[in-house]
Amino acid sequence: MQPIQVYNGPHGQGPNPWKVVIVLEELGLPYDIVWIPYGEIKSEPYTSLNPNGRLPSMVDPNKSVTLWESGAIINYLVATYDGERRLTYGDDRLEDKWLLQSWLMFQMSAQGPMFGQKMWFTQLHVEQNLQTAIDRYGAEVKRIMGVVDGALGKQRRKLGLAADDVVWLVGDKCTYADLAFAPWNTLLGTLFPGGGLDVRKEFPEYHRWNANVTKRPATRKVLEFREECIRLALLMELYRYSSYVDR
Ligand SMILES: N[C@@H](CCC(=O)N[C@@H](CS)C(=O)NCC(=O)O)C(=O)O
Incomplete structure (x- = not known):
């Protein structure tokens, strides 16, 4: 291949x-x-x-x-x-199969865009401290995390799982729906600079779920590689800048 x-x-x-x-x-x-x-x-x-x-x-x-x-x-x-x-279910589990699409669409239409807007107005927008926008997208980020957190809690109760058992969005295994949320979750640490979000305390199911997704060897390998790429690119930028200053 x-x-x-x-x-x-x-x-x-x-x-x-x-x-x-x-x-x-x-x-x-x-x-x-x-x-x-x-x-x-x-x-x-x-x-x-x-x-x-x-x-x-x-x-x-x-x-x-x-x-x-x-x-x-x-x-x-x-x-x-x-x-x-x-990473998926077949027609023998028809509802689960299509619920994966609900979560993927939710990731695409809610988590990605709202986390993205929060990042934009917090870090990149030309007009700094545009508080109404920062608040609106901050509230959306938390609302979306609450939707996931609540659904995971329901799954846990439905499947009769203990507090420290692993729970996934749909059914009994990690699927492409869970994985799709992982890269945007890496931004959580920077979306609320100076505090304002304590994932572990406010959204404990979300916190555990994200930890379980990101400790999968294949997913971890990719996320670590991404970190490496970002570090390398920053170093190269610094190097370019320092050569410019030297001239
Ligand atoms: N809904 C699209 C979003 C794509 C998107 O916004 N990609 C970003 C990178 S994460 C991008 O290309 N940004 C550059 C730009 O907006 O010009 C997808 O999921 O593929």
């Missing part, structure tokens, strides 16, 4: 491409990351891969399939390559 190509931004900070990489790694599929500068994603040839000019995109040379939108790519990978249903 030829490696599947995943397009990603050079510093690796954006969470969405890593959702795809995690699923590839969890399924043990060969892949290459194609690093494309952000300055090149809004124009051709990249927009032929992704008309939205964002990351990720995926090219599967084995099936001549090119896709964009991380959720669609995850669906494709699972439908095409997860015959053993390692």
Whole structure:
């Protein structure tokens, strides 16, 4: 099998491409990351891969399939390559199978965009301390975490699990739905600088669930690699800056 190509931004900070990489790694599929500068994603040839000019995109040379939108790519990978249903359920568990889609859509339409807006107004927006926006997206982040936390608690009660047993969003195993939340969760530490969020205390189920997702060897490997990419990119930026100052 030829490696599947995943397009990603050079510093690796954006969470969405890593959702795809995690699923590839969890399924043990060969892949290459194609690093494309952000300055090149809004124009051709990249927009032929992704008309939205964002990351990720995926090219599967084995099936001549090119896709964009991380959720669609995850669906494709699972439908095409997860015959053993390692990360999904089959028609014999019809409701569970489709509930995974509910959670994936929720990740795509709620966790990603709202965490993203909170990050934007907290860290990047040109007008600093735009408090109404910071508050609105802060409240949304917490509301979304509350939805997940509540659902995990219900699962725990439904399955009769003890407080320290592992619980997943749907059914009795970790699926692509759980994995899809992991990269955006890495931002939780920076979304509320100066306090304002104590995940362990406010959302204990969420806290335990995220710990269980991120300690899976394949997922951990990808998230550690992402950290390494970010560190390396920052070092290279510092190096470029220092050579500029030296001149
Ligand atoms: N819904 C899209 C969101 C894609 C997205 O916003 N990607 C970010 C990186 S995480 C990006 O390309 N940012 C660069 C930009 O907006 O120009 C997906 O999940 O694929």
